[in-house]
Amino acid sequence: MFLRRLRTSAALRRGANDGGVLAAIRAELSHELTSSAPSDPPPFHSQDAPDFVTVSDAPRAQDVLLRRRVDSEEVLVSALLAPLQFADQAPLPRAALMKVFVSKPGAAPVLHFDCRTFWVGEDGGDADYAINAVRYHPIPGDAGEDKYEGPEFRDLDPRQKAALQEYLVARGVNSKLASSVLHHLLQKERSQYVNWLKTLEETFAKNH
Numbered sequence: 001m002f003l004r005r006l007r008t009s010a011a012l013r014r015g016a017n018d019g020g021v022l023a024a025i026r027a028e029l030s031h032e033l034t035s036s037a038p039s040d041p042p043p044f045h046s047q048d049a050p051d052f053v054t055v056s057d058a059p060r061a062q063d064v065l066l067r068r069r070v071d072s073e074e075v076l077v078s079a080l081l082a083p084l085q086f087a088d089q090a091p092l093p094r095a096a097l098m099k100v101f102v103s104k105p106g107a108a109p110v111l112h113f114d115c116r117t118f119w120v121g122e123d124g125g126d127a128d129y130a131i132n133a134v135r136y137h138p139i140p141g142d143a144g145e146d147k148y149e150g151p152e153f154r155d156l157d158p159r160q161k162a163a164l165q166e167y168l169v170a171r172g173v174n175s176k177l178a179s180s181v182l183h184h185l186l187q188k189e190r191s192q193y194v195n196w197l198k199t200l201e202e203t204f205a206k207n208h
Contacts, residue, residue: 022204029197032190040191044184048176052077060192064184068172075171076101079181081189082116093119096182098129100173109136113168117178129178134164 043057044064055076056065063080079098084091100113114133120126135149153161168174 022201025197025201025204029194029201032194032197044181046177046180046184048180049172051172052177057188059188062185062189064181064188066181070171073102073104073171075173076103077173077177077181079117079185081185094182094186095119096178096185098173098178098181100168102171109138111136113164113173115168115173115178117182119182120175126175127179127182128175129173131161131164131168 040059043054044066045054046052049066051068051070052066052075053068054064055067056063063078066077066079068075068077077098077100079096082095082097084094086092096117098113098115098117100115102111102113112135113131115129115131117127117129120128131153133149133153156164
């Protein structure tokens with residue numbers, strides 16, 4: 001994990017005036033740039049999700065917002081990386097959290113699905129997703145915590161869960177989209193991390 005490498009490198013250079021921070025940052029930056037030179041990723045676009053257009057994907061933002069409009073129906077997909085988790089001090093494969101909203105103009109309610117991506121096989125290969133929760137809002141933005149939102153998704157009948165999954169797949173929210181979104185968010189985070197290292201290097205170099 002890059003943050004752990006950065007801390008370790010700094011610990012090995014405590015004799016420097018800055019505690020070895022500048023040397024550690026430069027070593028980490030060199031590692032990132034030589035492993036595969038990153039650049040600011042372009043806005044999300046996937047041949048596997050041709051019906052979706054990018055609504056928001058700012059380079060410094062952590063999330064991406066996609067939209068699909070077909071037959072007077074709108075599907076919005078908002079996604080960002082899940083917090084990093086560890087097992088025995090080793091980082092677990094990253095996942096993404098996706099919120100899917102399905103609505104029709106002038107019609108209620110708005111269906112809201114909470115989903116989580118996961119890797120299929122090796123980390124960095126193909127990905128898929130699972131539904132964690134499903135609820136509806138009478139109007140867009142209405143998500144009061146005091147309202148009954150249905151049973152836990154895991155408690156639903158298997159046939160209901162399968163039908164809801166197929167409902168999303170029929171609207172383009174499939175494993176290919178999940179894989180494209182997860183890969184894009186990881187590339188985006190890595191680019192942001194490298195830019196952060198460059199800013200730190202400039203800051204510490206001025207005072208070195």
